[in-house]
Amino acid sequence: MPHLRLDLSSGVAEGVDLAALLSDLSETLGACETVAPASIKAYANVRTVWVTGTGAPPEFVHLEIALLDGRPQALRAEIADRLAERLILPFRAGVMEGRVGLTLEVRTMDREIYRKCGGPTPHWHAP
Numbered sequence: 001m002p003h004l005r006l007d008l009s010s011g012v013a014e015g016v017d018l019a020a021l022l023s024d025l026s027e028t029l030g031a032c033e034t035v036a037p038a039s040i041k042a043y044a045n046v047r048t049v050w051v052t053g054t055g056a057p058p059e060f061v062h063l064e065i066a067l068l069d070g071r072p073q074a075l076r077a078e079i080a081d082r083l084a085e086r087l088i089l090p091f092r093a094g095v096m097e098g099r100v101g102l103t104l105e106v107r108t109m110d111r112e113i114y115r116k117c118g119g120p121t122p123h124w125h126a127p
Contacts, residue, residue, distance in 0.1 A: 001114065001127055002029055003066040004042035004083075012059040012100050013046045016090045025063070028086045032079050034071060057101040059094065063087050068127060069108040076106045 004025050006018070022042040030037030052058060065083060067076065084104050094100030115124045 001068045001109065001116065002035055002040050003064075004029065004040065005064040005066070006042070006044040006061070007064070008044065008046060008061045009050050009059045010046050010048050012061055012091065012094060013044075018044045018046075021087075021090055024086050024089075025083055028082050029065070029079065032082060033075060035067075035079075052101065057094075057099055059100045061087070061091055061100060061102045063104045065104070065106045066109050067106065068111045068114060070111060071108075076108075080104060080106050 004022065006022065006025075022044060026037070026040045026042045029035055029040055050060065052060060063083065065079060067079070071079075087104060088095065088102060091100050091102055095102050111127060114127060116127060117124045
């Protein structure tokens, strides 16, 4: 059920192999405790219209990691740290030059109301 949603401004997306980055992030998440690699969904949204606050870098990258609830905070922090190490790689120069703001967050999805559909006779069900 984990979702990796990468939002980034169009200027910073240029020259980055987003498919390779999503693959790397997915593999990193899939190697974490309690994460089933086959359940990961990763996608990127390149934003063509955005505004950053006064004094902030003009470009941005934000990764949201959405996990089903029930994982301890220490494990969620470890997941955040591992993905942060991978996320910075293609954007390090822009961050160091002050052109790119890089953020990451871990959100929990309520297991009781999350639904998925699949299987040989597709129907909606809770995980």
